[in-house]
Amino acid sequence: MESFEMFGVCLLFLSLLSMSSTLEMITPTQPLKDGANENVTLVSTNGTFEAGFFSPANSGSRYLGIWYKTISPRTVVWVANKETPLQDHSGVLELDRDQGILSIKSGTGAKIWSSNASHTRSKPVAVELLESGNMVVKDGHNNFLWQSFDYPDDTLLPGMKLGMNLKTGHYRALRSWKSLNDPTPGEFSFGVDTRGLPQLVITKDSNDNIVFRPGSWNGVRVTGVPGQRTHPLTKSLFVMNEDEIYYEIQLLNSSTKLRSRLVPQGLQMRLIWSDESKIWDTPYTGSFDECERYGMCGANTICNVSGANQHCECLSGFRSNVADSTCERIIPLDCNKGDSFKKYEGMKLPDTSSSWYDKRMSLEECQKLCLSNCSCTAYAQLDMSANGSGCLQWFNDIVDFRILAQDGQDFYLRITASKLQDHAFNSKIGGIILGCTVFIIAIVVFGSILCLKRNKLKQTDLIQFQVAETNYWKDKNKKDDIDLPIFDFLYISNATNNFSESNKLGQGGFGPVYKGILPDGQEIAVKRLSKTSGQGLDEFKNEVLLIAKLQHRNLVKLLGCSIHQDERLLIYEFMPNRSLDYFIFDSTRSTSIDWAKRFEIIDGIARGLLYLHQDSRLNIIHRDLKTSNVLLDSNMKPKISDFGIARTFNQDQDEANTNKVMGTYGYMPPEYAVHGSFSVKSDVFSFGVIVLEIITGRKNRGFRDPHNELNLLGHAWRLWIEKRPMELMGESMDTGDDPSEILRYIHIGLLCVQYRPEDRSNMSSVVLVLNSEKLLPEPSQPGFYPGRNNLTTMTDSSSRNLDAYSLNEMSETLLEAR
Incomplete structure (x- = not known):
């Protein structure tokens, strides 16, 4: 026993x-x-x-x-x-x-x-x-x-890096759990947004949907994290160099147990183990206010928490738009009228995803550079450590901007000249009255010409009609003869049911577009210049003068124009199938476009561009070619539209420069976005982006490879060099019986978006290879590929500026040439 x-x-x-x-x-x-x-x-x-x-x-x-x-x-x-x-x-x-x-x-x-x-x-x-x-x-x-x-879960430990390895493209970010006891991946991610000046962000569902933004690194701390939220036994580290961009927390005492967890609710909490109480303590005991929420007050606003109250107010030079609760600029910025800056103190710097920076510049140099750049909207000091240094600039709306109780920074907002600011409303009203007076006189003089019917005016009549507005037409019309119909405003207003919302087709950089029906049954599309549009009279004239002279089956036809007081309208042939982006980026509608039709659309766009660059007598560079500017007729034939910022070239001219870069993010080539240098190769780059978007059904600007943080061009290039280009289509797209033809179009697209303009094909070569079996050369690295510092190379600077992404489909101003 x-x-x-x-x-x-x-x-x-x-x-x-x-x-x-x-x-x-x-x-x-x-x-x-x-x-x-x-x-x-x-x-x-x-x-x-x-x-x-x-x-x-x-x-x-x-x-x-x-x-x-x-x-x-x-x-x-x-x-x-x-x-x-x-x-x-x-x-x-x-x-x-x-x-x-x-x-x-x-x-x-x-x-x-x-x-x-x-x-x-x-x-x-x-x-x-x-x-x-x-x-x-x-x-x-x-x-x-x-x-x-290298593959974080929901917890950041000391010594772990969050960010991107620029050599391998590997990206590290935290991902929340579904619940506290369910490790299934949840809705939120915490990592480094590498666009513009890198910044810490918490996103929901997708990398573009920011919900909280701790901010960028200012040499001392993350801009939106006051010193009171740090612990004396820990420190943060933010590294930005040619090899990698990452954020890390470090321990000053190796015996401390510290972790930072992204909880299922989307908050990032730093916790320290207490041996005495046997619990995880948070070193920061304060509460989070409403201004912590990303973009709480909207664009061009300040979020301010004072005691228990929180309120939003428009930035200086902006006023509230009651209709949609946004802040709009009172008087547009104008480089030629002595813009100045308003200083804001104690601020959390705004979203830097569309910013530019240089580590070596002084604050004074930064201000001068911003003033010389018509697109620069604000600046601040990049590095607050020691005596401070560096330059940080913004080029779009100011988003997620707030006052901090402590540890805030100085921020310099660009405003119109003080004299204009003091008399903003009076000037605006006076301008409207003056404009109306001039047009009334013009209408009285030429009232016999304008009637409710369409009348064709010869160029001499058009000159007389415009004489009260500008002498620009006189100079142009000495050389050219335009036979363009002028429509009465009321005639077009009736055709569009007084520009009713039910007739609205869409919104572009010029303004809204409406469908109209003339008394004889003809359908038309009417572009109405928005009073708040970034484009104005110059763009209106430019489009009228250019497109009126162009005749090609792959260009949209301008039927006429209308000018009445401060109203300016462009009347086009109606395209029943809207624009290309309406189809290819929609999972349902895209199925109606088979591969043969996609290839036909690409070929039509190419022929339209070839006509603009080479076969028309004007030699035109479009400068804003994108899927939303490619319209589709009843037979799905493509027609290039929107020539508001197009430019003409002389026969012996290769390129030109501008100090006001206009266009759309994602379609601009590097030399134009950074230097303001444009040529026919600028349109070729845009065409290449469109080719890859048509083939993949994905937007270059909206796409981000979750594993490597690459846009569509970078993703396509990585798959190409890894001999896996057909993976661009994804599992949901049928590659058909002959994938070699799809592969050829990917090849052509990559040849068009190469980093150096001289490496890109011209449109005559593109049209040739699209319709032949000619052997293609190997492409080189595309523009805005984060595998190397393209923009640093171009600006001969130690700064970095990665490709910016925007959710706005409208044409926008980016960077000025330097």
Whole structure:
């Protein structure tokens, strides 16, 4: 009996040993196994962290994770198989002896999760769990072949990097859990937005949907995180160089246990373990106010919290638009009238995703550069450490701008000349009255000419009609003869049902577009110059003079114009199938365009551009070619439209420059966006973007490769050099019976978007290769590819300026040439 009891005690002792067994490393011959009666784990050298299989509270699912070994309840900091949990205790973590791949297999041998293969030829030796909480695959020379820190979960640990490796394109960001006890990926991500000046952001559902923005790094701290939210035993690190961009937290005392977690609700919380109270404390005890929410007050506003109150107000030089609760500029900026700056103190700097910066400039140089740039809307000091240095500039709306209770920065907003500001309303009203008076006189003089019917006016009549407005027409009309119909405003207003919303087709940089029906039944499209449009009289004249002389089946036909007081209208032939972007970017409508039709549309756009560049007598550069400016007729034939910012070239002219760069993000080539240099190769770049958008059904500006933080051009280039270009289409797109033709169009698209304009094909060559089997040269790296610092090379500066993204489809001003 005694021997039997002793035997039972031994069994129990052996069982306890088995249940608590640990490993110092995992090798190809020593895997880590789960088990109902055997819980084998991997433990770091000093016992801070532990890795193994576990089940969250109130769950039977099994996950491979890493947690603090001595903290109870279990605090998990990393999970491998978040989307593929095991439902039993049969899981095994194995190390492949050849490629260094870690994999989790079920009891049936099925692989449910695996790490990336090693890119080196070194043989893996073992898997170890470091004291930092980083699980690594090491070779015989102690090099890391793979590490869990490269693939963060919802927790940022000291020494872990968030951001992008610019050499490999690898991007690291936190991803929230679905709930506190469900590791399934949730809605929120926390990482570094690398557009413009890199900044920390929390996004929801997609990388473009920002919900919270801690801000950019100012050399001392993140701009939106006051010093009171930091801990004396920790510090933040923000690195920006040619190789990588990343954010990291560091410990000043190695015994401190610190973690930063992105909770399921979308908040990022920094927590420090208290050995005394045995709980996780937050070093910041203050509350978060409403101004923390991204863009709380809208564009061009200040969010201000004073005591328990929070309010929004328009920036200086802006006023509230009651109709849509936005702030609009009272008087447009004008480089030639002595714009000045208003200083705001104690601010959180606004969204920097569309900014530009230079580390070497002084604040005075920054101000002068901004004043010389018609597109610059604000500036601030880049680095606040020591004596301060560097230049940071904005070029669009000011978004997510607020007053901070402490640790704020100075911000300089560009405003119109003080005299104009003081008399903004009077000047605006006076201008309207003067304009109306001039046009009334013109109408009286030529009232016999304008009637409710359409009348064709010869160029001499058109000159007389415009004499009260500008002498511009006189100079142009000495050379050219335009036979353009002039429509009465009331005639067009009746045709569009008084410009009713039900007749509105869309909105562009010029203004809204309406459908109209003339008394004879002819359908028309009417572009109405918006009073708040960034484009104005010059663009109106430009389009009338240019397109009236152009006749090509792939260009939209201008039927006439109308000028009445401050109303300016352009009347076009009606395109029943709207614009190209209406079809190709919609998952349902895009199915109606097969590959043959897509290729036909590409060919039509190419022929239209060739006519503009070479075959027309004017030699025109469009400068704003994009999918929304390609209209489709009843037979889905493409027609290029919108010539408001187009420019003509002389026969012997190769390129030109401008100090006011206008166009649309995502379609501009680098030399135009940065230097203001444009040529026919600028349109070729835009055409290449359109080709890739038509082939893939994705927007260049809206697309971001989640793994490498690349736009569509960068993603296409990466797949091309990796010999995987057909993956551009995605699983949902049928490549048809002959994918080689699709591959050829991808090839042509990449040849058109090459970084250097001289490397791009001209449109005559493009049209030729689109209709032949001619062997194509290999493309080189596209413009705005973050694999190297393209803009730094172009500006001969140490600054970086990555491709900006915008959700606005309207034409916009970007950067001035330097």
